[in-house]
Amino acid sequence: MNKQVLKKRIAVADKEIPADLVIKNGRIVDVFNNEIFKADIAITDGTIVGIGEFEGKEILDAKGRYVSPSFIDGHVHIESSMLIPSEFAKVTVPHGVTTVITDPHEIANVSGKKGIEFMLANAEGISQEILFMMPSCVPATPFENNGATLTAEDLTPYFQHPKVLGLAEVMDYPTLRSGDNSIVDKIAANTGGYTDGHLAGLNTHAVNVYRAAGIKTDHECTTSEEAKERLQRGMYVMIREGSASRDLQRLINIVTPYNARRCLFCTDDKHIDTLVNEGSIDHNVRKAIKLGLDPITALQMATLNAAECYGLTRKGAIAPDFDADFLLLDDLETLKISEVYKGGKLVAKEGTYLGDESVANKHFSKLTGSVNIPELTEKDIKIPLTQSQAKVMEIVPNSIRTNKLMADVDMVNGFFIPSSDKDFLKIAVVERHKCTGNIGLGIIKGLGLNAGAIATTIAHDSHNIVAAGANDRDIIQAIQELKHIQGGLAVVVDGKVAASIPLQVGGLMSSQPYDVVYKQVHQLHEVMAELGFKGDFDPFLTLAFMTLPVIPTLKLTDLGLFDVNKGSHVNIHDE
Structure with missing residues (x-):
């Protein structure tokens, strides 16, 4: 961190100088203690630096609304929306989603590295943080023909990219189980990164194989039994609610006060019309609450849990040293989102996107x-x-x-x-x-x-x-x-x-x-x-x-x- 930025943050936290922005009269959703409390929130340079009583150059009156961390989609294929990343953000940000973990697996299976480069470039300069997992299965299986092949050598340079978190869903279980170099080399090349799983219909023996390979997530659970088996073996379970796969109602009963921190939400694949009409992760939260889940636990799953799953240590909570990515909610039942902030800046209000639209190069011609x-x-x-x-x-x-x-x-x-x-x-x-x-x-x-x-x-x-x-x-x-x-x-x-x-x-x-x-x-x-x-x-x-x-x-x-x-x-x- 820049030395001057650090000194400024300390000075604001110590109340020596005013914050850039202070939120007053808000009810803070505390995802650490699972409770609501009232306090000012001090923000400087896009970061929360204090909770308590503060003065600021600018005051945001929350007017009694709830201040919640903004949402994180733990696993999504942006391509399934039929939109390029910069347009996808315009739809999902008003629904409170300021961070997504995406796998450009779909475009990579068509266009290989050209597809990945396009997605990375088009995600720059927009008011949503799009983080990437590099596709592990291009081609997905040997049982069909696709448009490209990506080897461990092809993927390795991307693991150093600041927006890349690791290796995306490993779905070819037979190849993994056999220890084939085509997948083992990719997992080994992902030094220090995260690796996602894809365990559709697989038994506990397969879960052991995946965990032994260092793979810690699964978004393919469709029964409570499957979810529990994965939780027992130390996996994070992503509860999916997409357009074609709607697993939330079958899985939400697995979430308890004891294991909730290992559960998060994702959409995986969701079409543009479903996103507009129904929502994104906000729909998951809303539906979970309707089915009886504690509202703060549901919000925790959509925020802190997703952040911790991927080591995003500055996201997912309203607390000092966390990014000022937050929502103003009218209530915790219907989850009506009145305003969305990214880095302390208003990026959506009453369902309208207000964010930055500057995208330098769309690269359409290559694809x-x-x-x-x-x-x-x-x-x-x-x-x-x-x-x-x-x-x-x-x-x-x-x-x-x-x-x-x-x-x-x-x-x-x-x-x-x-x-x-x-x-x-x-x-x-x-x-x-x-x-x-x-x-x-x-x-x-x-x-x-x-x-x-x-x-x-x-x-x-x-x-x-x-x-x-x-x-x-x-x-x-x-x-x-x-x-x-x-x-x-x-x-x-x-x-x-x-x-x-x-x-x-x-x-x-x-x-x-x-x-x-x-x-x-x-x-x-x-x-x-x-x-x-x-x-x-x-x-x-x-x-x-x-x-x-x-x-x-x-x-x-x-x-x-x-x-x-x-x-x-x-x-x-x-x-």
Whole structure:
């Protein structure tokens, strides 16, 4: 710390000179003692330097409102919002989130180091602190084709970057368990940093393996039993509430006064419309309180716990030597956020972003043109069947997991025929990075489309094209529309494009302002409603996770159907 800055802080704390800013008449949320108390808060150079009675050059009258630390999202893929980082901040800061821990895993699987460099550059000069974990799994698995490869040698320089905290979610358990150098070298290169886990559906033996590797977090718990097993073995448990994965209601009962400090919140993957309409980490806090969790404990999980998990020693509390990142809350039940401050500066008020918008270089040109596929016809997506009994991927609403069914499906002349009445639709995954021509085909149940087809280039984690629909003509047209707009989302009905959203930045993010993207998404959902879609889940985000071969049970990659429990591709007929 600069010597003069240090002397100034000491002088303000000692009341020799006035603070830059003093908050008066506020009720401080004490996340250390789990209580509320009244006192002045002295702030100098963006740092809290005293709690008590102080005078300042500027006075902020809290008018009896609660002064809480601002929120930290413990794990988020910004790309899933369909926004670039600078636009993502404009949506999430008004919801009280001034710090996020992000994993640029999605754009890295499309564009490698170019994608990481873009995310780092675009996150500079904005009123949200975006901290990074370097993607550990690029490619995510050997069971699909993606757009790039990142080795330990590629990642090592980034570990010295001031905004990089460590290594992101390790999701390839078989590779980790075998001690393969492809992952061990990355963990070893992350000297002094933090390493995140991804233990979806794994048992306690796997937890031991992850902990032995120095991995201390998991955001993939979906049951109380899983959460407790991880807590018992010294892990931090991130309780996730995203757009597709909503785990909070199932997990919140695991939080007790004894283990709460090892629990925090994250969103993981959340679309722009859900962020705007529902919120970010504030939604997690609000929902936890509604389900009976003590309000201050819920706030602690969203602030101090997340900070301590990642060694952010100057974040997450209202106390001396902590960053002046705080919220003014009208109450602790509805959690209405009236004002948001970052470093002592007002950055959002009554839901409106007021922060710095200066972003020097957006680097869009390096990440466009990412959809490379051959010309396709309906013949390319025919699914041959030797019998009517076939494997079916069944969607679990508001979950990224699927069920594996053996069901009687319709067939004509030895080929599968989609049936909207039975809700058996066709799903296709088309490799889009290197124009290989690979197409994986399957049958999906639970998507709820009565007609037409939908397609997207957001398809975790390799982000090939995934399309599903009630007939081959519309599926092919939807795929071709994504080629035309170079990535995004599309809805096709009767051979015509009913709606589409261009996502030119790696096929994942829009170059447009967030409000434009929000309107586009709203229009897309209106079209879906007109088609008769009545599901209580986001069909596009749900579709995006049907390609993820590290989440149980049956998934689809560009190489075919994949049984996650078996760890291999499978035939459509085999049990």
